[in-house]
Amino acid sequence: MTTPNENDIIDLFVIGGGINGCGIARDAAGRGLRVELAEMNDLAAATSSASTKLFHGGLRYLEYWELRLVREALVERETLLKAMPHISWPMRFVLPYHKDMRFESNTPTSKLLNALMPWMKGRRPAWLIRLGLFLYDRLGGRKILPPTRAIDLRHGPEGAPLKDRFTKAYEYSDCWVEDSRLVVLNARDAAARGARITTRTKVTMAQVVDGIWHVTLQDQNSGARRIVRAQVLVNAGGPWVENIIRNTTGLNTKEGVRLVRGSHIITRKLYDHDKCYFFQGEDGRIIFTIPYETDFTLIGTTDIDHQDLAEKPVCSPEEQDYLLQLASNYLKTSVTADDVVATYSGVRPLYNDAASSATAATRDYVLKLDKTAGAPMLNVFGGKITTYRKLAEQALQQISDYAPQIGQAWTAGVALPGGDFPVGGVDDLIQKLIKKFPFLTPPWARRLVKAYGNEAFDVLGTATVSTDLGEDFGASLTAREVAWLMDKEFAQTAEDVIWRRSKLGLRLRDAQIERLQNWMQRRLGARGT
Secondary structure (H helix, E strand, O other), X not given: OEOOOOOOXXXXXXXXOXXXXXXXXXXXXXXXXOEEEEOOOOOOOOHHHOOOOEEOOOHHHHHHOOHHHHHHHHHHHHHHHHXXXXXXXXXXXXXXXXXXXXXXXXXXXXXXHHXXXXXXXXXXXXXXXXXHHHHHHHOOXXXXXXXXXXXXXXXXXXXXXXXXXXXXXXXXXXXXXXXXXXXXXXXXXXHHOOOEEEOOEEEEEEEEEOOEEEEEEEEOOXXXXXXXXXXXXXXXXXXXXXXXXXXXXXXXXXXXXEEEEEEEEEEEXXXXXXXXXXXXXXXXXXXXXXXXXXXXXXXXXXXXXXXXXXXXXXXXXXXXXXXXXXXXXXXXXXXXXXXXEEEEEEEEEEEOOOOOOOXXXXXXXXXXXXXXXXXXXXXXXXXXXXXXXXXXXXXXXHHHHHOOOOOOOOOOOOOOOOOOOOOOOHHHHHHHHHHHOOOOOHHHHHHXXXXXXXXXXHHHOOOOOHHHHOOEEEOOEEHHHHHHHHHHOOOOOHHHHHHHXXXXXXXXXXXXXXXXXXXXXXXXXXXXX
């Protein structure tokens, strides 16, 4: 085991390479702090790659009266959109209305209306939806995104895939985001600003000695151990946050998380237009159907308590059937299991506020500073991907007393790697990329720009013909791009590349994936990693 130099004490050690951990590391490094982050798996290996992939205010959270959370998220939509126009873009959502729409029975709004208007029997009136969308348009000071409008489903493409009984809908704005790429780009920017990012490195123990955290790390590949010393410890372990408190640091806590599994299914493309649908079930729950990776449709999500972290989250047959049935209640052509090409699930670590159901548990984040060990540890509970940047700012504000040299907040409006171009500038960038690299097909160029933004030029480098990019693994993935992902984006395995740095796992065959894995292993061995 390597031990630290006596004078080598960093300011901040972050446990967890999800969106919250990487966002905090980036913000802290940009303020001049000495930072290290450790992730026991790949970046975004858990919750942060298993979201519904939306930057949204959370329209349904208005019914829980979470106005601060919704307003903060709505403001952040446009702030983040400007910082990452390659991996985030506006989307329009169509909410079909019908007179039998119902509340979830345990929301504050449903309880109030049931008391005041018992004759409604839990139905969701149109005026209430209009009120919610009115607030949704205005709470966040919307400037870029277009406003809500009513649409007639009997005319136009929005109504074509739906059953004839749906004649009226409301259309509103939210944003799409490539969730796992967001995490990686935050980690990259943190590293560029001086942070040390270590993946596949587990924190096995953290204890305070003479007022300083001694953090023991173990490399998951080699087994090698080392100790890092830090003034402040940030526990951004996501689903493992409570386990880290109790077992890694050996501290007691009254705080905890409620583990909620959200499952999604990916189907063949269900309709031709590029808008999403907001569908509500008879139980009051809602799902989205979202155009996905050009040729597919993403449907999700569920909300089910997940009891055991040792149990890998997977979409159960019951969850898949629920999603298929709810979508089929709206679509003219029923969606069946034969249409499903893939599924994924993630465990959301919601702050345990003793809510009556998984759906009702707060999506707000909670930060708790614990000094009982003799040095400060900040524990991060809950949160949602849309508010990760604000969470990071609040986290650094809480630890500012222990880092007197800390700089000012700076991340609002600062582009992530590859994102230094205007919102809506993707098509222009694609044309410039094709002009410089005429061997690219339009779909290939679009994929590269939507992954790397203006860094797509750097990924392709000096190539003049496609063979300059090295081995072709299929689906336009080449050795040049994989080398970039390994050297710049912390990728080590084929799974990292095809599911978290991209979604090419939907297009590659098993033999191609095996060839990619073998190539990456040889390259890692050659460079001694």
